[in-house]
Amino acid sequence: MKSYIAVDIGASSGRLMLGQVQQGKLTLQEVHRFSNGFAMADGHDRWDVDHLVHEIFLGLEKVKKMGINAVKLGIDTWAVDYVLVGNDGQKLEDPISYRDKRTHNAIEELTSDLPREYIYEKTGIQFQDFNTLYQLYKENRQLLSQADKIMMMPDYLGYVLTGNAVTEITNASTTQMLNLRVGLFDKDLLGKVNVSQDQFPRLVEAGTILGNVSHKWHEKYDLPEVEVITVATHDTASAVVGTPGQGDRWAFLSSGTWSLLGTELNVPENGLQAFHENYTNEWGAYGTYRFLKNIMGLWIAQCVRHELNDKYSFGELAKLATEVKPFAQFIDINDDRFTNPDNMIKELQDYCRENGQQVPETPGELFQAIYSNLSLFYANELSKLDEILGYHIDTLNIVGGGSNVGLMNQLTSTLAQVDVIAGPSEATAVGNIMVQMVAATEVNNLDAGRQLIADSFDLKRYHPEASQYGEVLSQYQAFLSKQTKEMV
The missing domain is CATH 3.30.420.40 (ATPase, nucleotide binding domain)
Structure with a gap:
């Protein structure tokens, strides 16, 4: 062996x-x-x-x-x-x-x-x-x-x-x-x-x-x-190799410190629309391209948890978040001010005050604000991805640590109207090993490797739910558009 x-x-x-x-x-x-x-x-x-x-x-x-x-x-x-x-x-x-x-x-x-x-x-x-x-x-x-x-x-x-x-x-x-x-x-x-x-x-x-x-x-x-x-x-390249995507219309979300959302292409997409939306064409394994958007990701959650003196586990914080109503505020998760602030909680709260939003105070409110706004940002980017590619993404494969956040996965599925397959959480290590296995001829190719991954790990599935948040995504998109115009 x-x-x-x-x-x-x-x-x-x-x-x-x-x-x-x-x-x-x-x-x-x-x-x-x-x-x-x-x-x-x-x-x-x-x-x-x-x-x-x-x-x-x-x-x-x-x-x-x-x-x-x-x-x-x-x-x-x-x-x-x-x-x-x-x-x-x-x-x-x-x-x-x-x-x-x-x-x-x-x-x-x-x-x-x-x-x-x-x-x-x-x-x-x-x-x-x-x-x-x-x-x-x-x-x-x-x-x-x-x-x-x-x-x-x-x-x-x-x-x-x-x-x-x-x-x-x-x-x-x-x-x-x-x-x-x-x-x-x-x-x-x-x-x-x-x-x-x-x-x-x-x-x-x-x-x-x-x-x-x-x-x-x-x-x-x-x-x-x-x-x-x-x-x-x-x-991220290893994580995408470790993503058990199947068919032609799937996207990936490598959800960790950073969130990398996109799809795998055989030829790069560097036209004007991709340029204006700031999508990237990172080179992938085996002649592929990772056409994706870089999103701030769970870095914000990691900082907030640390500033709460690591008193709670991420599982406990997710549970507290479920007790809070989502979408109480809109936050541009990709704002540069969240890259490396001295105090992430204060930065989030200041952002909400400056934009006339409800200010999150409790751990549950803070994490609901993070998870629900990440979900909104993911859904917004998926709609842009559809426009650039000219077809609708049917399935979003979420891998990495964020695949364990059921609240965020379900909100993303409902907002974006896509099926979500979550797992494996260790996709980066899996993809790293898969390239080694192909090099060692224990696995024939990338497709065979992804089938082995799908057969080896417990994958969770989420489907769009009917909800009272039907207009939330369009409201969020209008908010982001207004923010962009004010910056210009």
Whole structure:
């Protein structure tokens, strides 16, 4: 029986998940979990990547103690952040987090020379001020000139483990610097941020064999034999691989710290309507494109829970939310003010006061406001997706931690008039492992892998309900439209 390890690292935590096929079903087991987070250092919010490397090896030691002597391993993380590596092969400094404030106004500055339409036509990627393009635009020029290599976060971790450097395409596409037509980094955009093509390791597809963990690490840790496979290293790309979508008219919602809502296409959609709605064409595994919208997601809920001193579990907060009437206020969940405020509860309350909305006070009111407005935003984006694609999405597959929030799933189904299939909650780890299994020829292809996923996990289904909230979505859309006009 083959053993696969998914190293899945998010903004707040990471884990090592063991995957095996037993009696025709894929099984998952969490082997090791550890904390992650950025902290202020040298004037910027930075990630401690040495900590992440150490925790990966601690997890692999646990795998060895389980009696498993050989595994395959894939790494996925969040997107856009990078590590600068010098000529000696060592990082120049700890990488800066995408939530750092250095890129404020970077889009406006860079696009004063290159029109947004020009950049979108080249890359098909939505405009977000934390994209790698704008991070590099604001990077310390002297430090950047010292960088022999620029490595995306999961590629850097793979490099530390094996000594081999690559740039995996699903994560590289989120930089907003890959040219859709050429399939390489765009020279015009690289020139604008003072970097060159040869500063990036070679581009590879998901499923590429990276190599074995270097011998030096076996001397420091008691490890099994580990072959590293470069999976779909952007966690959303892995989550979409791990989504059991079937047919042609399904959409996905990867619901975690961020919400990524969209569909899987065989050709990119970078026309004017997609540009105006700020949809993105991130490259996926096996020649696909993730046509999606980036939405703030459960980051807001995570912050609020923490500010409530972690007194309640998410399950308890969801229960309290069900006791509160939904849609008591309209909130633009994607407003930049919610990206990294000093106090999320105060930010939500101030937003409601400023817009003449009912102010949520209790934990139940706060979480009902978050969940109901996320549902409204999802339904609104699904209607836009229908318009761009020219057909109605029939089924929304919700994966990730948000798939466990029944209240939000049901509201989304009713508001958007779509069937919702929720699960698996561990889609990112599942997709990570699935790419490894295809590379190891244990699974034939992506379709076969998704069928195995559907057969292996308990999926919950939600159907549109008749409700008294029939006009709520149109009212919310009018509210968002008014907000946009006032900003302009």
